Amino acid sequence: MAFSERTKQELVRVIPSARCCRLAELSAFYDFHGYLLGRDQPYLDFYSSSPLAARKILTLIKGLYPDAFTQTLVQRARARKHQVFTVRVPSPADSETIYEAMHSQPVTQQDAAVLRKKCCQRAYLRGSFISQGSVTNPERTYHLEISSDKTTTADTVLATFHALGLEARRTQRKGVHVIYLKDGEQIVYFLNVIGAHSALLHLENIRVVKGMRNQVNRLVNCETANVDKTVKAAMEQVEMIYRIHAYMGLHELSENLQQVAETRLRYPYVPLKELGELVDPPLSKSGVNYRMRQLLAIGRSLPSLESSQDAGEDGRVSIEK
Numbered sequence: 001m002a003f004s005e006r007t008k009q010e011l012v013r014v015i016p017s018a019r020c021c022r023l024a025e026l027s028a029f030y031d032f033h034g035y036l037l038g039r040d041q042p043y044l045d046f047y048s049s050s051p052l053a054a055r056k057i058l059t060l061i062k063g064l065y066p067d068a069f070t071q072t073l074v075q076r077a078r079a080r081k082h083q084v085f086t087v088r089v090p091s092p093a094d095s096e097t098i099y100e101a102m103h104s105q106p107v108t109q110q111d112a113a114v115l116r117k118k119c120c121q122r123a124y125l126r127g128s129f130i131s132q133g134s135v136t137n138p139e140r141t142y143h144l145e146i147s148s149d150k151t152t153t154a155d156t157v158l159a160t161f162h163a164l165g166l167e168a169r170r171t172q173r174k175g176v177h178v179i180y181l182k183d184g185e186q187i188v189y190f191l192n193v194i195g196a197h198s199a200l201l202h203l204e205n206i207r208v209v210k211g212m213r214n215q216v217n218r219l220v221n222c223e224t225a226n227v228d229k230t231v232k233a234a235m236e237q238v239e240m241i242y243r244i245h246a247y248m249g250l251h252e253l254s255e256n257l258q259q260v261a262e263t264r265l266r267y268p269y270v271p272l273k274e275l276g277e278l279v280d281p282p283l284s285k286s287g288v289n290y291r292m293r294q295l296l297a298i299g300r301s302l303p304s305l306e307s308s309q310d311a312g313e314d315g316r317v318s319i320e321k
């Protein structure tokens with residue numbers, strides 16, 4: 001499953017406990033795809049193309065107004081993949097109550113559009129991301145965006161990013177406003193702010209691995225153009241340890257293997273014999289070789305990092321130890 005989808009699935013399950021934040025998140029859904037319709041008999045509609053988002057909208061409304069009656073309508077568009085879910089509040093009285101509540105939340109003085117409380121700003125961005133956000137698979141590149149065809153919604157989203165100290169930027173793509181983050185660290189911070197903690201951990205893992213790999217590549221490049229057999233072998237060892245780190249976490253290894261793995265990452269170049277001497281207590285060459293072969297076997301059984309977006313449900317592959 002793509003990282004974006006996985007992040008949204010996680011966020012749909014995050015239900016704020018404070019009433020102010022539930023309302024803030026609901027108002028984000030409203031700003032993106034909500035409408036108060038019907039002149040004499042007003043009713044409130046929230047549209048969404050995702051059943052998960054629809055369920056979240058429903059949960060938020062029910063949490064805020066347990067007695068409000070709601071309907072969920074599913075419309076199938078021509079393209080089979082396209083479904084539109086409508087969460088409707090048909091009663092004029094309930095619709096007006098909810099509409100009023102969403103539009104009378106305390107906002108900042110400087111920028112009328114931004115909610116005043118930090119907790120609510122976070123909730124607003126979470127709703128925005130579920131509504132119309134996406135994030136690339138971190139194995140490739142770092143890019144997170146939220147788009148809207150409404151200028152006022154884009155203004156609010158951008159100002160809310162800034163209010164939380166996130167350096168988001170803005171652009172237009174085919175008439176649609178796009179608010180985006182390009183920096184890995186900022187994306188991690190954003191995921192933390194909106195409560196996507198397991199997505200955050202996944203991204204952090206990838207960042208660590210990428211960082212280590214760059215370090216090794218730099219070393220190889222400046223050391224010599226003539227990469228000999230020992231270095232090639234060491235490179236493979238490091239690569240397999242990266243995989244184990246990314247998919248399982250080194251802490252899942254037995255203590256013996258973990259120690260050798262960590263020492264190899266710290267000293268990517270030293271020959272095996274010396275590597276054995278760096279482990280505490282020291283290992284013989286055959287001892288360290290035996291453990292390294294086990295690490296290589298585990299690493300080779302894992303998918304390569306470039307094609308890893310289809311890992312297990314939680315992004316990890318389970319391995320028998």
Ligand SMILES: [Zn+2]
Nearest residue numbers: 020021119120
């Ligand atoms: Zn709040």
